[in-house]
Amino acid sequence: MNGDDSEAEFLANNPFQGHAQFETSVIEMKLFRAIKDIDACKRAPQRICGDLAVWRHGNRAAFEELYPIFEANWTFGGGGLGELTPLGMSQMNDLGRMFRRIYVEEQQFLSQKYVAKEIYVASTNSNRTIISAMSLLYGLFPPGAWNLPGVDYPINPNWQPGFTFVPIHPDDHTTCVAGLPCSCARFNELQEKGAELPEVQTTMAKMLAMNSRIAVLYNITADPNALWTFPDAWKMQRVWFNETLYRELPFYSEQLYREVLTTFKPFKQMMGGTFENSSQIDKIDISHETMVIQSGSFLNELYNRAQEKANCIRAGKNCTGYLKPLKFYGYSSHDLVLYTLLVPLGLSDLVTSLDGWPDTAAALTIEMYSNPGGQFFVKLLYRDNSLEDFNDVTGRVCNGTVYCRLEDFEKVVRMVEPLPDFQTKGIARPNRT
Known part of the structure; x- marks a missing residue:
């Protein structure tokens, strides 16, 4: 029963109806509800004012050679190990088109064309994350009549009409910046201490x-x-060379492939702080x-x-910096990075891949x-993953x-x-996929 139905039943069945005191109570109750509704309306979100997005790059080549597939076979994306493939480019372009549908067409939040101060x-x-970002932005701001010749792109017969570039800002490998898990002295100590946990020992024994x-x-x-790298090699090889694997490796099968990835899954998730059992040891919470x-x-x-964006909006005309027009801030990153964000948010169980980390073109947005x-x-x-639409997980994070x-x-x-x-300052970088 909703609030209106409850009130109607109360008014219809109350034996004191008609008495002055009762009528006064009814008026007070309705006034209270009206004030409450106004207050709720005041508190209810009215408009989107910013978006933060983190995504994993698209499909890539394997990191290592493993018979029967060698580096020479990986000709995609300029050729070489670890490079983004055409499938990966397409996956990221689709994600960009999804962002365009949501933020340009449906919410009319971002401009039709690239505006430097907005994004x-x-x-x-790394090549794969940079080209992933380029592919995404090609979907978010595709060539179109909204881009003007001589303004947004050159008047040149050799230039694709309507095509514009959007800059990508890579990090500096000499420092450990926010957005990249950092290997540091304390993390190495935690791994050594965590090796004493029965859960870790069992997982390592299965992997060995x-x-x-x-x-x-x-x-x-x-x-x-x-x-150690063969699970990754198989995972990437099977996308492009599955027939070759079955032809050249008599032992290879779908069952074995799934068994391998699920065997390595617990260890990979421990890298983000996910443990099935208590991770307390010597008063240290490893997780x-x-x-x-x-x-x-x-x-x-x-x-x-x-918070900075909120403060800027509150300041109104007094906010004159780059934050005022900025609407979209995106990070092109890796599966481990995205997974480590999900763990403290209580969302790690949403990852459905066999190896426990988000799949290609997975993404988290904070609107x-x-x-x-x-x-x-x-x-x-x-x-x-690249086949899913976005799901609202706000309630999972916020009660x-x-x-x-x-x-x-x-x-x-x-x-x-x-x-x-x-x-806790980073002194080296771990491998990322």
């Missing part, structure tokens, strides 16, 4: 056993541990500290950007909303609410905020 896209400094099993099948006896190191910096950067009352909210949307108050989102991210301690 900023950062990327890790699988490595030895596959090494025998490949007739590798000198150094079975050299095969929590891992989240702080792996995602704390980036997650808090996302919140801080949202900002404001209302006339000067309040700010966020909505979190996630898609797990079932449709819109999460910015202050409540802050409480979530501050739980993994790293302390300004020199030991």
